[in-house]
Amino acid sequence: MLTQARxxxxxxxSSDMDxxxxxxxxxxxxxxxxxRGDELGRIVWLSNAGQWQEPFVLVLAEFTSERGHRQPIMAPFAHIGIELPDRADVxxxxxxxxxxGCLHWEPQDLPDPVGYICAVTDPDGNVIEFSHNQRVYQTVRELWGPPVSAAR
Structure with missing residues (x-):
């Protein structure tokens, strides 16, 4: 049951949902x-498989009236971040x-807290960053999660 904003x-x-x-x-x-779909268009929700406790969803929307026409993309620095377990994964x-043909940033080491990253562009030109050792989840868990000794 939802007890607070989340x-x-x-x-x-998306100009081409498929x-x-x-x-x-x-x-x-x-x-x-x-x-989901109707005469106005199609909606697709994507998430990590099995991520049911704290799900986060990427919603893609293809509007029938805009099919085949790219919409404005996120600004040059804006991106979606995905952290990977190993440097080799990047x-x-x-x-x-x-x-x-969709590599946006070559793999590179950047100063803490960024880590080792590369980025790709989706079919509409939005940037997806892949990182190793950025520690986004780790940082939040250290802030609000149970003490390490209690988690074991």
Missing amino acids: WTHVALP ASIDFYTTMTPLVVVAT DEIAGRARAA
Whole structure:
């Protein structure tokens, strides 16, 4: 039961839903968890498989009247971040993106807290950052999670 406000999703327009679904389900760890459609268009929700306790959803919306027409993308620095468990995972994603022609930032080490990153662009030009050792979840868990000794 919801007892307080909660951060749940980010929504982006899609000019080609099938291309967007293919991109996000092959280039990222996201899977389709819900789809909806009517005469106005299609909506797809993507999230990490099995992430039921604290789910976060990427909502893609393809409006029938805008199909085939790119909408404005997020500003140049704006991006969606995905943290990966190993440095080699960043290189692997970069290699696949390079082959697909959608690599936006080559893999690089950046000062703390950024870590080792690369970025790719989705079919509409939005930037998806892949990082290793950025420690976003770890930082939040250290702030509000149980003490390490209690978690074991």
